[in-house]
Amino acid sequence: MKITGLTTYRVPPRWMFLKIETDAGITGWGEPVVEGRARTVETAVHELSEYLVGRDPAHINDLWHTMYRGGFYRGGPILMSAIAGIDQALWDIKGKALGVPVYELLGGLVRERMKTYSWVGGDRPHDVVDGIAARREAGFDTFKMNGTDDLGMIDSARKIAETVKRVAHIRETFGDAIEFGLDFHGRVSTPMAKVLLRELEPLRPLFVEEPVLPEHADAYRRLADQTSIPIAAGERMFSRFDFRRVFEQGGLAIAQPDLSHAGGITECVRIAAMAEAYDIALAPHCPLGPVALAACLQVDFVAHNAVLQEQSMGIHYNRGGEVLDYVVNRADFAIVDGWIKPLPKPGLGVEIDEARVIAASRDAPDWRNPVWRHPDGSIAEW
Ligand SMILES: O=C(O)C(=O)C[C@@H](O)[C@H](O)CO
Numbered sequence: 001m002k003i004t005g006l007t008t009y010r011v012p013p014r015w016m017f018l019k020i021e022t023d024a025g026i027t028g029w030g031e032p033v034v035e036g037r038a039r040t041v042e043t044a045v046h047e048l049s050e051y052l053v054g055r056d057p058a059h060i061n062d063l064w065h066t067m068y069r070g071g072f073y074r075g076g077p078i079l080m081s082a083i084a085g086i087d088q089a090l091w092d093i094k095g096k097a098l099g100v101p102v103y104e105l106l107g108g109l110v111r112e113r114m115k116t117y118s119w120v121g122g123d124r125p126h127d128v129v130d131g132i133a134a135r136r137e138a139g140f141d142t143f144k145m146n147g148t149d150d151l152g153m154i155d156s157a158r159k160i161a162e163t164v165k166r167v168a169h170i171r172e173t174f175g176d177a178i179e180f181g182l183d184f185h186g187r188v189s190t191p192m193a194k195v196l197l198r199e200l201e202p203l204r205p206l207f208v209e210e211p212v213l214p215e216h217a218d219a220y221r222r223l224a225d226q227t228s229i230p231i232a233a234g235e236r237m238f239s240r241f242d243f244r245r246v247f248e249q250g251g252l253a254i255a256q257p258d259l260s261h262a263g264g265i266t267e268c269v270r271i272a273a274m275a276e277a278y279d280i281a282l283a284p285h286c287p288l289g290p291v292a293l294a295a296c297l298q299v300d301f302v303a304h305n306a307v308l309q310e311q312s313m314g315i316h317y318n319r320g321g322e323v324l325d326y327v328v329n330r331a332d333f334a335i336v337d338g339w340i341k342p343l344p345k346p347g348l349g350v351e352i353d354e355a356r357v358i359a360a361s362r363d364a365p366d367w368r369n370p371v372w373r374h375p376d377g378s379i380a381e382w
Pocket residue numbers: 035036183185235285286287310317369
């Protein structure tokens with residue numbers, strides 16, 4: 001079998017799908033995208049296609065190393081997201097050619113179902129209690145929200161109190177009937193993270209995500225030494241080499257690689273195994289579309305340390321498009337009481353509605369995250 005072509009489709013809300021075609025008529029789908037930089041990743045995918053067209057798609061490992069090592073420069077969000085989406089599509093082709101889901105090619109199931117969580121609130125966390133109540137109606141009992149609004153490097157007791165009060169209200173309302181992670185989203189400096197973790201400790205969040213910017217990952221160890229709240233991160237780490245540095249310095253309790261940013265299934269399976277060796281749980285990051293989610297689930301069902309899966313149904317970013325808008329097999333993605341079953345179909349297990357994708361790509365968005373500024377006019381972390 002030979003790869004004959006790669007086609008990219010940028011679609012609402014902010015995703016990109018990749019179709020890899022072969023001379024055997026088997027097509028594989030991937031989701032290479034960095035949110036807000038879809039066009040950049042699109043260019044990278046088509047540059048990398050020079051290594052792929054004419055090659056046998058079954059040679060995933062050699063193609064992965066050729067894409068990663070062949071161009072001298074490596075790593076980072078753009079190249080690793082391009083490789084990720086291509087890798088997903090290659091695994092999709094291999095599974096379809098052999099008539100089995102990818103998890104069978106990776107040694108088979110380690111669990112019968114996977115726990116998922118639902119986002120509530122928005123960029124600036126608000127109405128989180130109403131959001132939780134609404135999503136509990138859908139059967140979820142585990143949630144994630146932004147932990148803070150924008151925050152200064154050294155901010156006021158009042159701003160800290162706002163966060164603590166919001167989280168306390170959640171616990172007062174729902175008690176221990178629910179769990180929730182707080183995503184600090186890199187908005188919080190190390191000094192403020194120390195203050196917030198101390199104040200939030202009694203409210204027992206399930207985890208705090210990106211407590212500081214990934215550039216300050218060396219602080220995770222110090223922060224973990226002062227709190228029992230599990231620290232989670234990984235959406236802005238792009239290879240096993242990025243994760244190794246963080247694993248070795250300590251402090252991380254939950255690794256959150258993104259299957260569309262960290263080199264795809266081939267790389268994230270390696271990251272999962274590395275994490276397990278450090279007694280670190282796996283909770284793949286996935287605020288994206290159905291192909292990314294399917295790729296996450298293929299890893300979740302073969303990784304012993306997978307504990308929680310993000311999915312973007314109802315997330316505040318999904319304006320103009322939802323996770324299941326582009327799939328034919330919606331029922332396979334059924335989430336019952338927060339749990340999802342393995343995707344049984346060959347390959348990634350997602351059947352893409354190509355006509356819908358093509359139609360949606362004609363009005364391709366150019367989503368950008370907002371640029372926030374502090375009251376003094378300086379740039380604030382979004
Ligand atoms: O889902 C998460 O945990 C996020 O932090 C969302 C963030 O990754 C946005 O997708 C960036 O545009």
